[in-house]
Amino acid sequence: MDLSTIANLATALTVLTAVIFGLIEMRRARREREERAAFAAVQAILTPEWMRSMLLVHNIADDATAATIEGDARVLDAASAVGIILEGIGYSVYARIVPLHVVSDLMGGTIRLAWRKLRPYIEEERRRTGSNKTFEWFEWLAKQIERYGPGKTNLQTGAQEAYLDWKP
Numbered sequence: 001m002d003l004s005t006i007a008n009l010a011t012a013l014t015v016l017t018a019v020i021f022g023l024i025e026m027r028r029a030r031r032e033r034e035e036r037a038a039f040a041a042v043q044a045i046l047t048p049e050w051m052r053s054m055l056l057v058h059n060i061a062d063d064a065t066a067a068t069i070e071g072d073a074r075v076l077d078a079a080s081a082v083g084i085i086l087e088g089i090g091y092s093v094y095a096r097i098v099p100l101h102v103v104s105d106l107m108g109g110t111i112r113l114a115w116r117k118l119r120p121y122i123e124e125e126r127r128r129t130g131s132n133k134t135f136e137w138f139e140w141l142a143k144q145i146e147r148y149g150p151g152k153t154n155l156q157t158g159a160q161e162a163y164l165d166w167k168p
Helices: 003-045 046-058 066-070 073-094 100-129 138-148
Strands: none
Touching: 003 046, 003 073, 003 100, 046 073, 046 100, 066 073, 066 100, 073 100, 073 138, 100 138
16 A cells, blocks of 8 residues: 555545534534523523413413403413513524424423413404414414424323333
8 A cells, every 4th residue: 555545545534534523513512502492491481470470371261252361461461471481482493493392391281271271362462453473483383382292291191100211
């Protein structure tokens, strides 16, 4: 084997090593970004305002109308707070900043419930303003979770059961 063949082989191995290293780093960076985004989503919902607001939204009757929601200032404020947070999370999922499966696992049931309770109010607000922009990403997120992210948990099976065999 002559010197030029050895040099070409060394160059090829160096390039191959660099490509493999680059791919590994890209995967690591993506995983790190997903973890940061999931942490930010958790922080967004672990505030006292979110908890109070979501409890009020949770207690809205299933057959409540927009007028019923608008008639109670506390409930209307809670609806706005929940809608705004879910609007931001919805856009973050759309922009692929936060993975859908993370949001679905963390708060899929909450999102579906909030959409079901607030839908009449949001649809009336859209009709009143003539704009479909009101909480558009919140609705989009609820629909995506229904389509793609039902997850292992539901009203009958909580995380304590669905992930009982989890290992660190």
